[in-house]
Amino acid sequence: MAPVDDNKLTGLVAATFTPLTSQGEINLMEIGPYIDYLIEKQGIKNIFVNGTTGESVSLSVAERKSLANEWCLKARGKMDQVIVHVGCMSLKDSQELARHAAQIGASGIAVIAPSFFKPSTAEVLRTFLQEIAAVAPTLPFYYYHLPAVTDVKVPAREVLQNIEKLIPSFRGVKFSGSDLLDFGQCVSCSPPHWSLLYGVDEQLLAGLVLGAHGAVGSTYNYLGCHINNLISAFNRGDLIQARSIQFQLQELLSYAIKLGFDLGVNKQLMIEVSGLSLGPPRLPVRPCPHSYAKEIAHKYHTIFL
Secondary structure: OOOOOOOOOOEEEEEOOOOEOOOOOEOHHHHHHHHHHHHHHHOOOEEEEOOOOOOHHHOOHHHHHHHHHHHHHHHOOOOOEEEEEOOOOOHHHHHHHHHHHHHOOOOEEEEEOOOOOOOOOHHHHHHHHHHHHOOOOOOOEEEEEOHHHHOOOOOHHHHHOOHHHHOOOEEEEEEOOOOHHHHHHHHHHOOOOOEEEEOOHHHHHHHHHHOOOEEEEOOHHHHHHHHHHHHHHHHOOOHHHHHHHHHHHHHHHHHHHHHOOOHHHHHHHHHHHHOOOOOOOOOOOOOOOHHHHHHHHHHHHHHHO
């Protein structure tokens, strides 16, 4: 068994949208141009694929395999890391996707808590994660914490207790919750080789202050260059500049939320900004009303350009 790659994941990670055709089928042809756009226009070198932004729960296992393979293939030699989310409601499906991620050369895998039959305790959730990590032991493993969506109320800090004894490949958390107390405790208990990645874009600066090593988010698909400037300002101690950029992002999202900012609107905004052909979301997510996307795109250009 080869050792786990200990290339620590830091900086910005774009949670990618899944390109679909107008008929709702996956569109692999757009992945190459998508990767080039992220690198050349947004300065993004790490991606998190088949996650919430990628509509993973609306995709079949076969579709997720096909997408993961194409993301890894097209990113090879261009991106630093491709983290493949393999979480499913079914343990067996998650294991199948984890094995596949190892076969195609993914940089790591992530798993969200199942949200239909919910784990009731940290111990049960750790065991679920362990069963998935065990089938791909050479890949860095990340827990994807998203309580607002999963409705799993177990604090991430409790999940992390002694987790590396169960999962030797464990390397960090995608913390997409707003509980900064819980996040701070995760940071304070984590060893140096873990990556604590904050996932609430509109309060990234707070996550950085508490010790986040990087961030995973959907808005970094089209705001990566600006948020890279936020991180650079923070790292050199320029909190005034860092706050200014954070407030700009908050202004955009606050405006979008008033119009009804959901995954469909977010995806259409990416299309408007990038020019990529990503298609509509898959039902039950509704397509974005064209007027909403135009209004938010106009606001985006007013704030950032």
